[in-house]
Amino acid sequence: MLVSVYRYNPEKDEAPYMQDYEITVPGNKDVMVLDILHMVKEQDPTLAFRRSCREGVCGSDGVSINGKNGLACITPISEPTKGKMDKLVLRPLPGLPVIRDLVIDMSLFYKQYEKIKPYLMNDKPAPAIERLQTPEERAKLDGLYECILCACCSTACPSFWWNPDKFVGPSGLLQAYRFLADSRDTSTADRLAELSDPFSVFRCRGIMNCVNVCPKGLNPTRAIGHIRNMLLNQQV
Amino acid sequence: MVASVTNLGRSGLYDWVIQRLTAVILALYTLFLLGFVIASPDLQFAQWQGLFAQTWMKMFTLVALMSICAHAWVGMWTISTDYLKATAVRFAFQLVCAGFLFVYLVWGIDILWSV
Ligand code: SF4
Ligand code: SF4
Ligand code: FES
Numbered sequence: 001m002l003v004s005v006y007r008y009n010p011e012k013d014e015a016p017y018m019q020d021y022e023i024t025v026p027g028n029k030d031v032m033v034l035d036i037l038h039m040v041k042e043q044d045p046t047l048a049f050r051r052s053c054r055e056g057v058c059g060s061d062g063v064s065i066n067g068k069n070g071l072a073c074i075t076p077i078s079e080p081t082k083g084k085m086d087k088l089v090l091r092p093l094p095g096l097p098v099i100r101d102l103v104i105d106m107s108l109f110y111k112q113y114e115k116i117k118p119y120l121m122n123d124k125p126a127p128a129i130e131r132l133q134t135p136e137e138r139a140k141l142d143g144l145y146e147c148i149l150c151a152c153c154s155t156a157c158p159s160f161w162w163n164p165d166k167f168v169g170p171s172g173l174l175q176a177y178r179f180l181a182d183s184r185d186t187s188t189a190d191r192l193a194e195l196s197d198p199f200s201v202f203r204c205r206g207i208m209n210c211v212n213v214c215p216k217g218l219n220p221t222r223a224i225g226h227i228r229n230m231l232l233n234q235q236v
Numbered sequence: 237m238v239a240s241v242t243n244l245g246r247s248g249l250y251d252w253v254i255q256r257l258t259a260v261i262l263a264l265y266t267l268f269l270l271g272f273v274i275a276s277p278d279l280q281f282a283q284w285q286g287l288f289a290q291t292w293m294k295m296f297t298l299v300a301l302m303s304i305c306a307h308a309w310v311g312m313w314t315i316s317t318d319y320l321k322a323t324a325v326r327f328a329f330q331l332v333c334a335g336f337l338f339v340y341l342v343w344g345i346d347i348l349w350s351v
Binding site: 163196198200202203231232 | 247248249317319
């Protein structure tokens with residue numbers, strides 16, 4: 001199969017370019033895109049990409065595969081090629097600076113994550129045992145805590161492309177709601193106050209690109225809707 | 237918290253509410269005018285003027301006029317902060333928009349009160 005990969009080494013190249021590789025998949029099996037990347041790297045060791053767990057847990061190998069963001073390690077090649085297994089186009093996640101080839105600089109993405117204070121804040125004295133939750137309270141965190149911060153969603157979001165420094169983005173907002181919804185967190189009002197400006201939350205235009213690409217099947221748009229309702233309820 | 241001096245409602249929430257509220261008002265106004273035109277097949281100038289001469293219609297039109305200005309400002313402000321990255325260009329664009337909207341509002345009120 002033809003594999004076209006985005007190449008850019010700022011130390012050598014004046015501009016990014018696409019490099020084509022011809023890859024023969026042993027037994028024509030439906031392998032993962034990450035396997036293809038490894039085969040390309042065998043041919044050409046200069047290729048740089050990130051990966052670690054190779055099973056959809058660490059979130060380090062988000063790439064744009066035939067135009068759609070996803071984790072290379074859990075995307076079978078039949079999916080982006082619609083069963084034809086003829087051609088793969090691999091590019092870095094869009095919208096963030098490229099460090100080299102498929103490796104992007106995620107600083108802005110992490111800065112937004114940091115901004116929403118992704119940890120429990122509780123001003124009551126710490127109990128002798130854990131802070132307990134009812135099963136119902138715990139159930140509210142389902143669909144939120146599973147985020148692996150792969151950035152597939154935020155880098156698919158046009159609002160994040162235009163304002164990556166001001167709009168928290170789908171991933172950060174999903175996490176923001178994860179802590180707003182947690183019964184053990186007591187700083188809901190402060191958290192909401194931090195989010196009420198015109199950019200942090202309200203840049204979301206409900207395009208739902210984030211939902212479309214999330215490899216964990218999460219729904220940031222719904223979480224953003226919940227945050228908006230909380231802000232509204234707090235004001236009226 | 238991201239601070240911004242040029243947005244209308246001072247908070248994202250107010251802008252968001254303004255946008256939705258004005259959209260409803262504008263939809264009602266449009267439907268009403270459409271209904272009026274359909275309900276009066278041979279519409280004459282006198283009838284049209286008679287409609288706008290009534291105080292409630294003046295108020296309704298005024299509210300719609302203000303709604304369209306607020307709606308347009310929030311929308312144009314959003315577009316400008318999405319796509320115009322150079323501060324001077326963005327500010328100039330916002331100034332032009334504000335100028336147009338202000339003229340439309342004053343002009344509209346002037347027309348309305350001359351009926
Ligand atoms: S729904 Fe909102 S957060 Fe998700 S991609 Fe669209 S604008 Fe971005
Ligand atoms: S919400 Fe989904 S796509 Fe976004 S960072 Fe989390 S796991 Fe990745
Ligand atoms: S390598 Fe860890 S998510 Fe793909």
